[in-house]
Amino acid sequence: xxxxxxxxxGFITSIGNDxxxxxxxxxxxxxxxxxxxxxxxxxxxxxxxxxxxxxxxDTTDQEDWVFPARYNIxxxxxxxxxxxxxxxxxAMLQAVEDAKLTEADYSNPATGLYAASAGSPFxxxxxxxxxxxxxxxxxxxxxxxxxxxxxxxxNLVSQFKIKGASTGFSSACASSAHAMGFAYDEIALGxxxxxxxxxxxxxxxxxxxxxxxxxxLSLQTDPSIASRPxxxxxxxxxxxxxxxxxxxxxxxEVARRRPxxxxxVAGWGQASDGxxxxxxxxxxxxxxxxxxxALKYSDIAPEDVDYVNAHATSTPIGDISEAKALxxxxxESPSRPAISSTKALTGHGLSLAGAQEAxxxxxxxxxxxxxxxxxxxxxxxxxxxLNIIRATLPQxxxxxxxxxxxxxxxxxxxxFKSV
Amino acid sequence: xxxxxxxxSGVTLKxxxxxxxxxxxxxxxxxxxxxxxxxxxxxxxxxxxxxxAIVLGIIERYVEPDLRAKLKDxxxxxxxxxxxxxxSLTMMEIVILVEDVLQMTINNEELRHLRxxxxxxxxxECKVRGxxxxxxxxxxxxxxxxxxxxxxxxxxxxxxxxxxxxxxxxKYKISGQEFFLQGHFKDNPVLPASIMLEALGxxxxxFLIEGQVGEAGKTVDHRTIFFTSCEGVRCHRVCRPGxxxxxxxxxKRLKSPLATxxxxxxxxxxxxxxxxxITLTFGFAEEVAQPVPQVAPAEQPVxxxxxxxxxxx
Numbered sequence: 001x002x003x004x005x006x007x008x009x010g011f012i013t014s015i016g017n018d019x020x021x022x023x024x025x026x027x028x029x030x031x032x033x034x035x036x037x038x039x040x041x042x043x044x045x046x047x048x049x050x051x052x053x054x055x056x057x058d059t060t061d062q063e064d065w066v067f068p069a070r071y072n073i074x075x076x077x078x079x080x081x082x083x084x085x086x087x088x089x090x091a092m093l094q095a096v097e098d099a100k101l102t103e104a105d106y107s108n109p110a111t112g113l114y115a116a117s118a119g120s121p122f123x124x125x126x127x128x129x130x131x132x133x134x135x136x137x138x139x140x141x142x143x144x145x146x147x148x149x150x151x152x153x154x155n156l157v158s159q160f161k162i163k164g165a166s167t168g169f170s171s172a173c174a175s176s177a178h179a180m181g182f183a184y185d186e187i188a189l190g191x192x193x194x195x196x197x198x199x200x201x202x203x204x205x206x207x208x209x210x211x212x213x214x215x216x217l218s219l220q221t222d223p224s225i226a227s228r229p230x231x232x233x234x235x236x237x238x239x240x241x242x243x244x245x246x247x248x249x250x251x252x253e254v255a256r257r258r259p260x261x262x263x264x265v266a267g268w269g270q271a272s273d274g275x276x277x278x279x280x281x282x283x284x285x286x287x288x289x290x291x292x293x294a295l296k297y298s299d300i301a302p303e304d305v306d307y308v309n310a311h312a313t314s315t316p317i318g319d320i321s322e323a324k325a326l327x328x329x330x331x332e333s334p335s336r337p338a339i340s341s342t343k344a345l346t347g348h349g350l351s352l353a354g355a356q357e358a359x360x361x362x363x364x365x366x367x368x369x370x371x372x373x374x375x376x377x378x379x380x381x382x383x384x385x386l387n388i389i390r391a392t393l394p395q396x397x398x399x400x401x402x403x404x405x406x407x408x409x410x411x412x413x414x415x416f417k418s419v
Numbered sequence: 420x421x422x423x424x425x426x427x428s429g430v431t432l433k434x435x436x437x438x439x440x441x442x443x444x445x446x447x448x449x450x451x452x453x454x455x456x457x458x459x460x461x462x463x464x465x466x467x468x469x470x471x472a473i474v475l476g477i478i479e480r481y482v483e484p485d486l487r488a489k490l491k492d493x494x495x496x497x498x499x500x501x502x503x504x505x506x507s508l509t510m511m512e513i514v515i516l517v518e519d520v521l522q523m524t525i526n527n528e529e530l531r532h533l534r535x536x537x538x539x540x541x542x543x544e545c546k547v548r549g550x551x552x553x554x555x556x557x558x559x560x561x562x563x564x565x566x567x568x569x570x571x572x573x574x575x576x577x578x579x580x581x582x583x584x585x586x587x588x589x590k591y592k593i594s595g596q597e598f599f600l601q602g603h604f605k606d607n608p609v610l611p612a613s614i615m616l617e618a619l620g621x622x623x624x625x626f627l628i629e630g631q632v633g634e635a636g637k638t639v640d641h642r643t644i645f646f647t648s649c650e651g652v653r654c655h656r657v658c659r660p661g662x663x664x665x666x667x668x669x670x671k672r673l674k675s676p677l678a679t680x681x682x683x684x685x686x687x688x689x690x691x692x693x694x695x696x697i698t699l700t701f702g703f704a705e706e707v708a709q710p711v712p713q714v715a716p717a718e719q720p721v722x723x724x725x726x727x728x729x730x731x732x
Binding site for chain 2: 138
């Protein structure tokens with residue numbers, strides 16, 4: 001099995017649109033929540049979201065969209081994109097630059113791209129409405145590729161002339177963690193030398209508010225406490241969007257190109273709850289098995305783990321399930337690994353979450369810090385015994401786990417090692 | 420009460436309400452103001468004179484800004500895909516907007532052959548007025564020119580050519596290897612003016628052979644085409660090896676046995692030569708060409724081309 005390293009990252013997130021500002025936000029626990037203007041209506045009980053700054057993508061006509069001047073996107077590319085397609089394109093440019101890749105490096109049969117998003121309910125809704133109103137033959141020809149799930153891989157694979165493996169992943173909030181895991185496999189098994197991993201979401205009215213129906217969203221009006229995983233008063237998650245891209249490469253490519261290295265992807269594991277379509281297993285059984293598998297495949301003992309970036313989204317049931325799974329894993333030394341949920345800062349990015357948090361772990365390993373779990377006033381007693389850190393620690397974690405859980409009880413645990 | 424009115428241009432006119440106007444403005448919001456004005460006038464009056472401005476305005480809106488200059492001083496031979504970078508998906512966007520603005524329906528099949536801006540304009544005009552669609556522009560590569568022309572190298576002065584009902588265009592690059600340049604002039608190769616005129620004449624021959632004479636069912640016999648006269652020939656620019664001549668001819672009168680054309684040669688944007696009239700004489704083939712029945716040798720497989728086999732059977 002070949003070793004796999006993270007060599008590049010790109011961020012368009014609610015806590016920053018480049019690695020430098022994201023890193024600052026993580027260290028200083030600066031959150032990205034606001035009272036989101038489109039939610040400020042009497043019939044919308046949800047008030048807070050964590051939107052993307054410096055982009056305007058709230059109209060159905062892509063040519064009206066506004067994005068930072070450093071990104072120049074031609075109309076013929078833009079017309080096939082959802083809002084999160086634009087975020088992903090920009091994050092991809094950052095990652096390519098960060099990893100110092102030339103087109104020859106990434107446009108070849110040994111470089112692939114795995115992506116995850118839920119598509120764009122916003123654009124899909126608009127196109128279906130238009131189809132009903134003006135007829136099927138008057139719909140924009142690229143309406144489908146801009147709006148259905150898979151839009152991120154369709155767009156980026158063609159725009160960056162990717163020639164290797166490409167597909168999308170759909171396991172809701174575990175999607176981009178699955179993408180990362182399977183991308184690791186491609187390199188570890190020698191099928192690819194390099195993979196791009198992308199998680200992205202629109203993070204707008206249409207992608208966030210449907211979760212209100214299942215009572216999964218926080219109804220807090222104060223942006224500074226709306227997302228507070230592990231706090232006893234947590235009342236649901238805060239929606240966000242954006243895009244994060246990671247570049248991972250084989251040890252041979254790292255030896256050949258000599259890029260900077262954020263850390264090693266040591267392995268991963270997955271397991272399913274087999275329990276409920278939308279509610280996590282009360283004892284976190286699937287997640288526990290996923291972590292066990294991840295540690296086994298990575299050949300790492302629980303007591304060697306320094307930091308766990310938790311999935312914890314700030315929902316009453318989900319956070320407890322994860323706490324129980326972690327207690328079941330770290331029986332020998334439950335207080336050993338530092339645990340935090342960076343969703344207290346970013347909100348929950350759904351398909352974006354796994355890749356986003358993997359890239360946060362990459363920054364933590366490279367720069368030597370462990371981000372704290374923000375907004376906890378009263379720790380939920382169910383978490384007693386776990387080392388949930390409330391402030392950022394100024395030390396490099398050597399072994400890091402990143403958890404993700406999605407609908408249907410899909411659970412993924414990614415394992416990273418500092419270099 | 421809403422009523423449809425037939426204008427003498429053949430356009431069925433529907434009432435143009437304030438709501439229609441709002442929708443039209445919205446649909447054309449990224450086009451020039453002139454495009455909207457032309458569209459509003461067309462919708463109110465049915466006057467087809469507005470169609471070129473509407474169609475060009477809509478095409479312009481979908482052309483990347485750095486290529487729009489090409490459209491500004493374009494002739495009808497500007498190619499939609501090759502010159503303007505418009506792909507089939509963008510063509511579809513153009514069609515959808517044209518349909519919306521002109522209140523018409525266009526089938527995918529009809530779009531296949533639209534290669535130039537002129538094709539698109541003619542197509543839309545015919546559709547709106549309910550006229551039969553003309554033959555689209557035909558592009559003829561050099562190999563095909565050589566195979567159909569009675570004139571052959573080293574005396575053939577046409578490269579790639581395109582022919583439609585309104586005329587023909589061709590390019591010819593002066594290679595410097597032309598035999599007569601050795602003596603025209605001594606140590607100073609210049610394309611003879613008589614050769615420029617010859618090249619225009621050859622393009623007119625191609626136009627006749629490609630069946631654009633307009634007398635149905637008849638084909639021009641290439642052995643009957645000869646030069647008769649020319650008028651108003653003026654040369655404006657010396658042409659030398661390396662220059663690419665853009666040749667164009669347009670028919671002025673076509674009536675057997677005479678065909679009169681006007682011709683022009685440009686090098687880039689510079690005018691090189693014009694001929695106000697070039698007249699050729701021509702005749703039709705005595706009878707419409709029939710496929711000569713071939714007796715296939717017994718051992719030869721005859722089912723290779725099912726369509727042909729069916730005809731032969």
